[in-house]
Amino acid sequence: MxxxxxxxACCAGPRCLATGATAxxxxxxxxxxxxxxxxxxxxxxxxxxxxxxxxxxxxxxxxxxxxxxxxxxxxxxxxxxRGFSCRAAGNGTERRPEYSKDARARAEVLSPFRTVRQFFYIAFMASGGLGTLITLSKVAASLSGIDNGVPLESMLKDLGIDIAAVAVFAFLYSQDAKAKNAQLARLGREESLGNLRLELTNKQTVTASSLRGRARLIIVAGPPGHIEAVLESAKPFKDRLVERGCLVVPLVTEEAKGAKSSEAAASSEGALTESSSPSPPAEYKVNIETERRWKAAPLYTNEWRKWLEQQMELAKVGMGTPVYISLRLDGRVRASGLGIPPWPIIVAQLGPMTGSSFMDGFDGAV
Incomplete structure (x- = not known):
């Protein structure tokens, strides 16, 4: 310094011609x-x-x-x-997954006592570890011929109890930590789902998270033939699905065989627009408003497929298997399964969005 x-001192600034002061x-x-x-x-x-x-x-x-x-x-x-580059490369560490504040807050709400449990686990491990050290010192003194007034068998018994306590609480803490990481990972996937975009039939583009509290998304994925079968099976329940705020999102996971162009692949998505869906039979005709409100088209389907692949990998389901995922009003996964969604069960478990019944607006069994 x-x-x-x-x-x-050597770098004094120039003098001002008017005042003679040094800048x-x-x-x-x-x-x-x-x-x-x-x-x-x-x-x-x-x-x-x-x-x-x-x-x-x-x-x-x-x-x-x-x-x-x-x-x-x-x-x-x-x-x-070269030395600076080597040092910069040597400081690189593996990045841990980062979760948003909302995901951590939701995890605290879902498991409010986990932090308290982990605190007591650490306290008990520290107590058991301290007891182990003290007992080890007594055992070492006894083995060296120093009489401390406590039988060796009693000290060995205390040592075993302390070690067992530390092992048990360490196991409980590790299991709780694994459960917390798994829960945060699930909430992170739900947040990534909320960032995916949809196009409603009125051509309005929204994110899945913007529909929370207003719609229950039912994502159906599979080949084009499966998507057509799912939509066909849902036709008798359109009115009741709309009353319960259900919004079907058909996602084609693979191209149809013999598809010649992207236009043909887009039209094979069923599904996604009113013009491509087959005309309903006379007994299942619904008004235009119901037809517009019961399904939406996924945008940027590669991102949707990537999210779906993560879900299927965690569930240990083979890629390309037809699946469905039903979400709650708050965006959490309510139910999932293989094949065609059980529309009668979904309609029976979910209450209408508006009404006078006590269970109206509830998400039903999870």
Whole structure:
């Protein structure tokens, strides 16, 4: 810092012609000038720039350190650049998955006592570990011939109890931590689902999360033939599905055989628009408003398929298997299964969105 003040004194600013006062340089300019002169001095002395970077990072503020890093990167020494690159690569660590505050808050709501349990687990492990150390010291003293007034058998029994307690509470803590990570991972997947986009039949584009509290998404996935069969089986329940806020999202997971172009593949998605869905029989005719409100088209289907593949991998279901996933009003997974959704059961378990019944608006059995 003496060198910095010396350079500050030598770098007085120009005098004002009107007042004769000396313009004082700013703090940032003083810092940069001092570092430049110190850097040149160390280069003349033969000190490698990588050593100067490590030394001055602990002395000077971060602003000077950043300027010094820029000066070191422009130095002609190939050895200095190579040393800096190796150090930067060596500091790399594996990144842990990051979850949003909403996901962590939801995890706390779903398991409110987990933090308390983990605290007591750690406290009991610490107590058992301390007891183990104390008992080990007594056993060692007894084996060396020092009489401490306690039988060796009793000390060994206490030692076994302490070790068993530590092992049990460590196992419970690890199981609770695994459950917490699995829950956070599930909530993270639900959040990623909420970021996926949908196109309603009125051409409005929305995210799945924006429909929470207003619609229960029922995602059906499979080949084009399966999608057509699912929509055909849901026709008798359209009115009751709309009353319960159900929104069917058909997702084609593979192209139909013999598809010649992307237009043909898009039309094979069924499904996704009113024009491509077959005309309902006379006994299942519904009004236009019901027809518009009961299904939506997934946008950016590759992202939808990626999310679905993660779900199927966790459930250990083969890729390409026709599945359905029913969501609650809050966006959580309510039920899932293979094949065609059980429409009669879904309609029976879910209450209407509006009405006078006590169970209206509830998500039913989970």
């Amino acid at each position: 003496a060198l910095l003040s010396c350079n500050a 004082q340089p700013t703090k940032k300019r003083l810092q940069i000038v001092g570092v430049d002169l110190l850097h040149r001095t160390r280069l003349r002395e033969g000190v490698p720039p990588i050593f100067s970077l490590t030394f001055h990072h602990s002395v000077f503020p971060s602003s000077i350190t950043r300027h010094f890093q820029q000066s070191s990167s422009s130095a002609p020494s190939h050895q200095a650049r």
